[in-house]
Amino acid sequence: MTLNGRDKELSLYVAGELGPKEERRLKVHLEACRECRQAEQTLRNLNNALRALGEAELPPPLASPFRLNQIEGLHLEGRKDRAGRRLLGARLGPVLSYAAILFVAAAVGVAFVIRSTGSRQNPSAVASRGEVASGSQGLAEQRPLVTPRRAMQPHREVAGGIGATGSPSLHHNRSTLLGPSPQDVSRRQADMVLRLQTDDPTVVVYWQFHD
Amino acid sequence: MEASGQGDGNAWRNLIVRAKSGDRDALDELILTFQNSVLKVAWRMLANADDARDAGQEVFVRFIKYIHKLDETKNPAGWFYRTTINVCRDLEKKSRRQSGLFFSTAGDSGRTLPETGNPGQADQLAQSENAERLARSLRQLPSRERAVIVLREIEGLETGEVARLLGSSEATVRSQACRAKVRLKRLLEKDL
Numbered sequence: 001m002t003l004n005g006r007d008k009e010l011s012l013y014v015a016g017e018l019g020p021k022e023e024r025r026l027k028v029h030l031e032a033c034r035e036c037r038q039a040e041q042t043l044r045n046l047n048n049a050l051r052a053l054g055e056a057e058l059p060p061p062l063a064s065p066f067r068l069n070q071i072e073g074l075h076l077e078g079r080k081d082r083a084g085r086r087l088l089g090a091r092l093g094p095v096l097s098y099a100a101i102l103f104v105a106a107a108v109g110v111a112f113v114i115r116s117t118g119s120r121q122n123p124s125a126v127a128s129r130g131e132v133a134s135g136s137q138g139l140a141e142q143r144p145l146v147t148p149r150r151a152m153q154p155h156r157e158v159a160g161g162i163g164a165t166g167s168p169s170l171h172h173n174r175s176t177l178l179g180p181s182p183q184d185v186s187r188r189q190a191d192m193v194l195r196l197q198t199d200d201p202t203v204v205v206y207w208q209f210h211d
Numbered sequence: 212m213e214a215s216g217q218g219d220g221n222a223w224r225n226l227i228v229r230a231k232s233g234d235r236d237a238l239d240e241l242i243l244t245f246q247n248s249v250l251k252v253a254w255r256m257l258a259n260a261d262d263a264r265d266a267g268q269e270v271f272v273r274f275i276k277y278i279h280k281l282d283e284t285k286n287p288a289g290w291f292y293r294t295t296i297n298v299c300r301d302l303e304k305k306s307r308r309q310s311g312l313f314f315s316t317a318g319d320s321g322r323t324l325p326e327t328g329n330p331g332q333a334d335q336l337a338q339s340e341n342a343e344r345l346a347r348s349l350r351q352l353p354s355r356e357r358a359v360i361v362l363r364e365i366e367g368l369e370t371g372e373v374a375r376l377l378g379s380s381e382a383t384v385r386s387q388a389c390r391a392k393v394r395l396k397r398l399l400e401k402d403l
Contacts, residue, residue, distance in 0.1 A: 012385065049341060053365050059260045
């Protein structure tokens with residue numbers, strides 16, 4: 001949109017930003033020109049209306065005080081903002097420690113698998129531990145703990161309840177950290193159980209080896 | 212809220228220093244002090260109370276994130292104004308990308324219309340309707356011009372201050388304000 005000279009001059013005049021010489025000249029013109037007087041009045045009304053808009057009360061959803069804990073709360077209800085995460089670093093500390101524990105548990109599991117596989121590839125080492133019958137026939141009949149095609153899948157459960165602390169930050173991160181359904185492997189079915197004591201609840205990691 | 216160094220400079224300094232050192236009460240006080248202006252600007256920029264609240268929240272999260280970079284010798288009002296405008300622009304861009312529209316035309320002015328019953332209330336209603344029309348028209352301005360109108364005409368900041376906050380010259384701000392007002396006038400005439 002381009003401004004014509006009159007609009008621009010009138011707007012500056014109403015805002016009091018016109019130079020003294022131009023102002024005098026415009027005043028003389030306004031006395032003679034009805035149309036420009038109307039345009040000037042419209043601009044003044046618009047300025048007043050805008051000023052009144054600034055004085056208007058905030059609507060109810062915005063009128064309630066914005067407190068720090070409220071921002072955190074809202075943030076945790078699902079907003080994905082890194083700033084807030086940094087802000088809540090202290091709260092997320094325990095969650096990060098659970099993640100670290102799970103990582104260690106996964107590493108132990110992987111090491112376990114590698115060791116098992118290695119044992120199968122080195123009969124003498126296995127035999128020396130007395131875990132299988134001696135001789136190649138006995139070794140062939142031995143059912144391996146984990147075959148290469150078999151996957152090891154961790155199933156995780158938190159005893160003591162991460163969510164039970166009542167902290168929204170912990171609750172918020174529970175699904176991402178722990179996965180949605182840890183119920184399909186019970187403690188009895190688990191091949192390996194890791195119990196890790198942390199500051200807050202005890203984290204129990206169940207591992208089951210299956211096809 | 213004014214953007215230049217008015218008010219008690221020491222009070223700002225103390226509050227910001229305390230907030231930087233992790234004092235939540237100081238942080239809370241700063242947020243309480245500026246929230247009204249932040250929300251007003253956001254509301255006028257976005258013309259929707261829910262969006263304005265989202266914007267306000269984002270502004271305060273950024274405030275908390277960047278408070279360590281804040282110069283405690285300056286009134287943080289300028290920072291709040293600039294960030295609010297930027298956040299509103301970001302929200303608009305995001306909303307435009309998601310909806311393919313410039314922005315929702317169903318914005319609200321957030322006003323509750325008073326019930327009519329006597330002449331005074333009728334005047335109030337007329338004023339309220341005019342304000343709603345103005346808020347609707349304001350929303351149709353390009354965001355740069357809207358920011359100039361919101362900061363200069365509605366919030367009452369000086370032209371130089373607005374230029375500094377928006378990173379442009381005073382002449383540009385004057386020109387944008389003129390253009391925005393003429394555009395507003397035409398939009399209001401169309402909305403009649």
